[in-house]
């Protein structure tokens with residue numbers, strides 16, 4: 066169970082109405098039962114139900130069952146598309162161990178707004194689902210051009226360029242291990258010529274083909290993360 070509360074030896078954790086409903090109404094747990102908790106910062110803790118009622122409750126941390134597993138320093142940058150597919154990308158990126166998820170507006174992006182809080186909640190659920198102890202931060206929507214203006218000199222960029230279709234599926238990373246990375250996936254309309262020129266010109270850019278077919282952005286995000294994991298993941 067995810068809680069937005071510090072976890073540690075002897076720490077008590079108050080539950081809100083929804084959490085109490087889930088644990089005591091749906092899961093039927095009673096005082097003394099054990100629950101695994103994580104908050105994205107302190108690893109996983111086994112806690113005991115100390116107080117239980119319909120609308121509230123208190124858990125008491127007993128022992129740590131997993132340390133915080135911080136994933137490799139990988140950002141997933143993507144241009145938000147239709148709501149359901151954006152949700153899918155955030156969920157899969159969190160499952161696959163992205164450290165940060167950054168939605169960006171590009172020249173050919175349709176979506177001008179995102180619900181950052183909803184996407185962050187999806188990242189929490191995905192981490193919960195796969196037993197992770199780390200929750201990636203979902204950043205607010207920003208312009209790709211602004212992000213590139215302040216690009217960190219040491220961060221490598223895996224630029225998934227649909228115009229490279231037909232090239233070999235390959236990420237040349239002889240120098241990239243142990244470094245900070247980012248994967249960039251474009252919108253349904255692809256990148257503009259000006260964006261492609263700029264991205265090709267960046268010293269940190271590694272241009273990547275994801276194979277002979279043009280993939281939907283959500284498929285491309287999963288394929289790119291898999292390729293990255295195979296080369297550089299832990």
Ligand code: SAM
Nearest residue numbers: 225226227250251253254255274275279280285
């Ligand atoms: N409108 C574009 C076109 O027809 O050329 C297609 C964009 S594609 C649906 C969305 C994004 O997925 C692209 O910007 C790229 O980042 C990524 N992508 C899809 N297929 C790819 C491939 N075969 N190689 C590299 N990137 C790919």
